[in-house]
Amino acid sequence: MSSIIALRDITFRRGERQILSGVNLQVNKGEHWVILGRNGCGKTTLLEMMTGYQFPTSGTVDVLGNRFGEVDVREVRKEVGYISQSVIEKLTMRDPVWEVVATGEYAFLRFYQTIDEEVRQKALRLLDEVGLLHTAEQTLATLSQGERKKVLLARALMSNPKILIMDEPCAGLDLYEREKLLIDLGRLSKRNITVIYVTHHMEEIIPLFSHVALVQDGQILSAGPKKEVLSPEWLSRAYDWPVEVEWADDRPWIRALPGGIVK
Numbered sequence: 489m490s491s492i493i494a495l496r497d498i499t500f501r502r503g504e505r506q507i508l509s510g511v512n513l514q515v516n517k518g519e520h521w522v523i524l525g526r527n528g529c530g531k532t533t534l535l536e537m538m539t540g541y542q543f544p545t546s547g548t549v550d551v552l553g554n555r556f557g558e559v560d561v562r563e564v565r566k567e568v569g570y571i572s573q574s575v576i577e578k579l580t581m582r583d584p585v586w587e588v589v590a591t592g593e594y595a596f597l598r599f600y601q602t603i604d605e606e607v608r609q610k611a612l613r614l615l616d617e618v619g620l621l622h623t624a625e626q627t628l629a630t631l632s633q634g635e636r637k638k639v640l641l642a643r644a645l646m647s648n649p650k651i652l653i654m655d656e657p658c659a660g661l662d663l664y665e666r667e668k669l670l671i672d673l674g675r676l677s678k679r680n681i682t683v684i685y686v687t688h689h690m691e692e693i694i695p696l697f698s699h700v701a702l703v704q705d706g707q708i709l710s711a712g713p714k715k716e717v718l719s720p721e722w723l724s725r726a727y728d729w730p731v732e733v734e735w736a737d738d739r740p741w742i743r744a745l746p747g748g749i750v751k
């Protein structure tokens with residue numbers, strides 16, 4: 489099995505604060521992972537290790553066979569799509585939607601250069617795939633939160649990434665917008681792409697996902713095939729709260745039990 493991402497013996501310190509310790513996580517080809525854990529446990533920091541935006545204090549990070557620290561991280565990043573609220577905040581709300589998507593083709597925003605017709609057509613095709621072709625000429629500002637997330641997905645796919653990393657893409661979406669976005673994410677199984685997904689909501693773990701990592705206080709509490717990891721025992725430990733898990737439509741649904749803290 490070939491490794492897409494391998495984090496080995498990672499520790500990450502910031503001043504006095506130990507943010508990650510003893511983290512080992514391997515993502516293989518054909519797997520799609522969800523990372524879960526309480527606020528502040530280190531999920532986003534783990535994603536930053538994978539994208540090379542942070543370097544570990546000790547340990548190694550290999551992405552697509554490249555060891556960070558030994559290669560030009562910018563080259564590796566071309567193969568990695570990233571979707572998060574911070575990416576939306578960097579986009580210009582006054583730009584037409586098709587142009588926002590098209591700029592995903594380039595490693596930088598090309599304010600002063602014209603976009604090739606070929607690139608424009610590809611952007612329109614991807615917009616069509618997420619059901620937003622009719623918005624192509626509108627400005628990004630006129631779209632709903634859910635539509636903006638879909639634009640971000642189309643934009644991330646412009647560069648044909650091998651890995652797609654998503655940090656809470658469904659945050660703030662209503663049930664309708666969430667389900668529509670999840671349908672688009674489900675279609676990623678047809679692409680040769682590895683998905684890494686951070687969320688606080690178990691019901692977003694659609695059948696696409698094969699594996700789950702539970703993070704607690706900067707350590708991996710449990711990691712492996714989703715049905716093994718998403719047990720009431722592991723989840724109750726990860727969230728310090730007793731829970732029950734029910735599977736419906738191959739998605740886990742969680743019920744928090746009354747009664748409080750598990751220790």
Ligand SMILES: Nc1ncnc2c1ncn2[C@@H]1O[C@H](COP(=O)(O)OP(=O)(O)OP(=O)(O)O)[C@@H](O)[C@H]1O
Nearest residue numbers: 502503505507525526527528529530531532533534
């Ligand atoms: N620059 C920094 N300096 C010190 N501590 C930091 C810094 N950045 C993050 N941290 C700490 O590292 C811990 C992990 O942060 P991280 O953002 O990875 O958590 P998270 O699991 O993604 O949280 P959330 O679910 O709330 O988004 C937090 O306790 C945070 O306060």
